[in-house]
Amino acid sequence: MVLPSGRGLSVVDVPGHERFVRTMVAGASGIDLFLLCVAADDGVMPQTREHLAVLRGLGVAAGVVAITKTDLTDAAPAAEETRALLPDVELVAVSVMTGAGLDELTGALERAARAAPLRLFSDGSPRLHVDRSFTLRGIGTVVTGTLWSGSLGRGDSVTILPSGREARVRSVQVHDVAVERAESGQRVALNLATIGWREVSRGDVVVSDAAAAAPTYLLDARLELEQGEGPLRRGTRVQVHHGTREAPARVVPLEGEELHAGVADYAQIRLEAPLMAVPGDRLVLRQVAPPDTLGGGIVIDASPRKHGPGRAIAERLDAMARGEPRPRGEPRPPKSPPNRRPPASPVPAPLGPAALRIAAMLRDDGAEPRAHGDLAAALTLAPADLRRELTALEGAGEVARAGRNLHFHSEPLSALRSRAVALCQDEGSVTVARLRDELGTSRRYAHALLELLDAEKVTVRRGDLHVLRRNA
Secondary structure, three states: OEOOOOOEOOOOOOOOOHHHHHHHHHHHOOOOOEEEEEEOOOOOOHHHHHHHHHHHHHOOOOEEEEEEOOOOOOOHHHHHHHHHHOOOOEEEEOOOOOOOOHHHHHHHHHHHHHHOOOOOOOOOOOEEEEEEEEEEOOOEEEEEEEEEEOEEEOOOEEEEEOOOEEEEEEEEEEOOEEEOEEEOOOEEEEEEEOOOHHHOOOOOEEEOOOOOOOOEEEEEEEEEEOOOOOOEEOOEEEEEEEOOEEEEEEEEEOOOOEEOEOOOEEEEEEEEEEEOOOOOOEEEEEEOOOOOEEEEEEEEEOOOOOOOOOHHHHHHHHHHHOOOOOOOOOOOOOOOOOOOOOOOOOOOOOOOHHHHHHHHHHHHHOOOOOOHHHHHHHHOOOHHHHHHHHHHHHHOOOEEEEOOOEEEEHHHHHHHHHHHHHHHHHHOOEOHHHHHHHHOOOHHHHHHHHHHHHHOOOEEEEOOEEEEHHHO
């Protein structure tokens, strides 16, 4: 969208339905300002409030509200309701049918863009968070995403994280226009040479310096819960969203045993799958089930040791938050008192090429993963080798076993889990047949999914019914 001043805005349209908030989080990562649409005939909806919670977690405060469908009804009630949530944001009443207010909306976006802290031409090592990977005939592998920092141009050598595969940028486009170099803040398409499109997935990160954003299983961050959420106790399992990637994790508060709403406290996030974060990046925390947004935070240390709370830890993080380098020889955390459970197992080793191929295939399979025999045949792997690689993927949190010979990839599984939980909430319980119809899949996959949810203690079986465990 080109504004009257000549400034160009890249618009990322994100889904509004509450079942697709995780997709909205991925789409909103990397944005500088928002355009929130509230229909005059609907007013503020539950997903509107959750989208605002996500924006707060991402630290995006600048934006404009469009009150739409004003040709159908008076905009005042919806505007008043929205103003209570966003008192400092400009509201514009518009109608696409009549064209009323569209020029005013363009002016409001111009003012918001002028005032917002934009990342355009920001310094730093190039980082592009991938949201799509595909192939075009005669062109080859293409990946798209938002360039968070730095610039990328034709001929640059890049690394794909977390796999570590290397590639070369053959050409660059910004909104279907070929450019020599793309700058931070732009929506970018990269044509990559020497790498297949299946070797790059949504959630991967394209960098020029692999050390600048190395995969990590530990993050020290300052977190703040939304009002009405919490407290978040030590060891609570959450879903952490960063860029276009998400990973399950355990939260360990570093300034007490709990995190409380409205208070920014330090915590260590112990991830079950790697994220590629750097200090200053924003995170969004969501519940595993039901998938509600809990809050957000900012990364302080992207490569900490595993530790617990302590005054020295808080002082170190305070110093790093002020921009001071990590102190040398920082004190070791106190030993765990007796009768504490043993420490968690060490960080898993990096996944090998075979495991990454399996993960990519299961991600592409989505809601209907192929059985172990079909996987082994497609990848020309011996059954024993397949079992070993699947075990490694389970340990890394990339896949979850369902039934005797099925594994779901974590990304489609998260969406399936959300839909099953939503169905249980709406109808009180769910059967295999009902879930099969809801997902449009076969009984085999619906049964495997419910077995997995029972094993995860999300649901519990009562005869032919499966109900949410907290309601059982």
